[in-house]
Amino acid sequence: MPNTSQSGKSSSGLPILSISNLDKTFHSKTGDVKALHDINLNVRKGEFICLLGASGCGKSTLLRIIGGFETLTSGSAQIYGSDIKEPGPDRGVVFQDYALFPWLSVADNIAFGPKHRGVSKAETKAITEKYMEMVGLTQFANQYPNTLSGGMKQRVAIARVLANDADILLMDEPFAALDALTRAKLQDELLEIWEKTNLTVIFVTHSVEEAVILSDRIVVMGAGPGHIDTDLALDLTRPRDPSSIEFNDLRRHVGSQLRSHIVQQNNKKVSVHV
């Protein structure tokens, strides 16, 4: 296995998130499954990172450990220098299936975080209105989630973590369930928000194109057990044009990195069966 090669960009500056020698093993009745092995990753404030890999490479598990939903088996995962123990408002999570509170209106979903952290009513209202406007849902303020389209639901999900003052946005294949047009629109909106807010984004995806459109840095992960294979810094100007030659060169390059891992994984699978 090639060792993790940190890109030059990420090694400078103070990391907001730092993961070292992280291992994760799931214990089950049928035996232990090693999901992640020797993960090393530093994320600087304001970075937009994509964790890219095929299903089963542990990218979502890694994100869930950062989110505080899973515990690590060995190694360390620290945010601002202290160990991650539980979920917290500093790390806002956007799930693929939205996970909005169906009994709350759009406005109340967005107000959920501030309200539970003891922010005053007037301030909560102001925050809610601000972020509702940012994601373009002001006119849907009183509607319930089940009346919204997938794209609108995901906008609410993004707005509610922004309203809660999250520093890091953890996104677990957030646009995978959306149609291509809605996905492209939300990608643009996310980048716009990211540029406006100085957020740090860790974005899990299995789409090479999505990773190249969005990120400063692509962390390519391989399976069996999940590990980081390549850590690529992207020097592509924004806004990015998916039809440009540079974009397609990069996409091909990243794609070839990813494909080499899938082949490895398949070989391993065969050898296990034989």
Add this chain to the structure above:
Amino acid sequence: MTLDLSLNQKSEKNLPAKTDKSGFVFQNMKGKLTKVALGAIFPVFLLLAWHVGVIVSETRLIPLPSQVAVMMWDFAFGGVYDDAFSASLPVHFWVSIQRVYGGFFLAVAIAVPLGLMIGRFRFLQTMLDPTLSLLRPVPVTAWLPLSMIFFGLGPKSAIFLVFLGAFYPILLNTIFGVKSVDNKLFESAAMLGCKGSQLFRSVVLPAATPQIFNGLRLGLGFAWILIVVGEMTGVPEGLGAVIMDGRTLSRTDLVITGMIIIGITGFVSDRLIVLLNNYLLKWSPQHHA
């Protein structure tokens, strides 16, 4: 992932629930009348069959529907028979309502919080499940002798039986409701900074509301069923007591009158719960009854 996706699409497709289950759309006044008329066909048929059945069989044990109607009038307003039961409906009705709702609300007050806790904390379930499962199959009627010893001959005994009958459906549905809350919602709440006891009010209770209301409807139904049993315990007043008196006096018109009034009141009670259900669950049209 693909499974999630298809589920999402499916639920979204099911959402525009403006038509009722049979596919009819009742929007205007005419439609509402049609609905009432449709619902009335079978009761009218039953009344006719009852009437014809009594005449053809020449039985003296069962009164005609019209005789029961007279009895109901006398029971409610008096002026026909002028006996002990004339114009006594308000008294009986009121004490029965108090007992039914007394027992029911007592059951709600205990079963809902208990169910929320059992559903959320595994150790509580492990601790209480054997006891609850053991007591559950015991018919409420079997408690009658003991409840008379515990609470004496009187309304307390009736309230206790109603409470027992309503308790289990509410408890079990609440536990089920809590257990079927999507774990993602707890994760959502946690990452937004909502934890501890806040979770109960802000996530567990609202998310379990559809199932809790199933339990409330079942529980209130059982409460009305058990009021007759409860009022067998020697109380002088109440719709159940009237039915028991009717039985002792061989007055089937009185028995049937009591049955019909309990049926109607139970029906209205259920409608009230459904109204509350639809109001509280306006976020989820598929849970509307």
